[in-house]
Amino acid sequence: MKNIKVSLSNSTPVLEQPVEYVERKGIGHPDSLIDGIVERASTDLSNAYADKTGMILHHNLDKGLIVGGSAKAVFGGGEITKPIEVIVAGRASNRYQDIEIPVNDIVINSAKNYLKENTRFLDLENEVRFSTKILEGSEDLKHIFGRSSEMPLANDTSFGIGFAPFSVTERLVLGTERMLNGKEYKDLVPAVGEDIKVMGIREDNRITLTIAAAFVSKFIGNADEYFTLKDRVKKDVESFVGKTEKGYEVEVVVNNGDNRESGSIYMTKSGLSCESGDDGSVGRGNRVNGLITPFRNMSLEAAAGKNPMNHIGKIYNVLANLIANDVIKLYPEIEECYVSLVSQIGRPIDDPRHLDIKLGAKDKKIVEKLGNKISGLAEEELANISYLTKEIVAGKHNMF
Incomplete structure (x- = not known):
């Protein structure tokens, strides 16, 4: 035993319990984007190692950063004026006996492919810069990694x-983000970007879902269209909630920081907040x-x-x-x-x-x-x- x-x-x-908080950072949130990038890099590197050496070699790529750029989003369009930076750091084996593994090339390609598959409006050649800071791991950890042929030994x-x-709140928070970022919804409402965050607050049987959704400027002609779209998202989430959970009073709030009088709205060129200053870090x-x-x-x-x-x-x-x-x-x-x-x-x-x-x-x-x-x-x-x-x-x- x-x-x-x-x-x-x-x-x-x-x-x-009388109170509960639950948060979900959607696939386009900068923290989620860098998580996705480094996980894809680990997966691709593991496959490359296996193909070239017959085994997965030591690596850890869990230190990554997205440095937000600068952008101007205007009704009907916009531009990213300073590129977003993606930096992947960590440790990885680049050689096994006389076999070389192009670690940095694999990681950069992984990052590009992940962003290509999970964002819609980024020009990867001109709006994103990629770099790596990856070195060999320490000898003691590499030794632990390869010491046992039967059962791997914990490296930490x-x-x-x-x-x-x-819980009900957890299901609603996760389900709401996945619905809004699902292909079916994006086909119906392409103006909703990938950077979506959902915060659920339950007080007894009352749940508030506060949603931050980066709208895409190319689909919005003026302020009236923006607020019409925002209202549609609110109603769509309310409909989703009504079909999903019963017995709870649910309030939906979308882009609570907007101010119509001052013209402050959550509109982006790319559907991503990292285009203009928001950063992301693994973990x-x-x-x-x-x-x-x-x-x-x-x-x-x-x-x-x-x-x-x-x-x-x-x-x-x-x-x-x-x-x-x-x-x-x-x-x-x-x-x-x-x-x-x-x-x-x-x-x-x-x-x-x-x-x-x-x-x-x-x-x-x-x-x-x-x-x-x-x-x-x-x-x-x-x-x-x-x-x-x-x-x-x-x-x-x-x-x-």
Whole structure:
């Protein structure tokens, strides 16, 4: 038996608490953009390593920055007057025996491809500058990375956190951003840019969704059109909420900082706030489950860009969420599940120093009845942990 403890949670379930905050930074938010870029870079580099050497080599690309540019957005158009800068930093192996791996070229191409696929109105050749600051990793970490041929050894003493199920507020916040940034909605309302942030505030059964959405200037002819579009977004979200959740009073607020009298509105040339001063940094945005949840246990690890072989800051955060969701699916009498795993550097990743599972249930007897089964489930997940590397490289798990 691994170092696993299953116990009754002593905290009040989130749904029963009087207040809850939930945030989601959408795919076009600068923090999310740089998370996506470094994660794509890690994935592409992992595939390149495997193709050239038959294995994934040591790398961590979880230090990245988007430096916002300058722009002028006017009704019907605009221009980016100072390019956005994308900087990826980290450590990566550029050679294996006599095989060279063009790390910097791979990372730059990854960044360009990610932005091409996830933004619509950026001129990547003229409006974005790309650079890298990537060096070889330290010998001790590279040695740990390649020491075991059977089970990777943890390259850090760190922890991962997961929970399930999502609350109503969490589902609404995540669902609203995904709806507004979905292809179907973009086809219907192309003036809504990718930089969307949703903040959910629940007070008892009343939820306020405050949405910041960067509108695209080329689709807007004047102020009246802007406010008409803004009102449409509000009504579309209200319709989405009405179809999604019942029993809650939901208020939707869009671009609350607008001031019609002064002419201050949230309009951009590209649909991205990073065109004119807003910056982004890896790890400042959503957790692995796609949300920022201050009323829950959270890890502050930046999962995006970390290597998928033995970096606990990535693997354990994914695994914790998988275990928590499996517990909820298999045992409906469990109302809430929190999973925490902590590693020790150099220890096999299938053998955490400790794995803690806290269960929310009406009766302690439920936990006593299911404790061994849930512990066994977690142990089985740990025994199969190596499959996560393949799934992460295949893009089957979100990192933000």
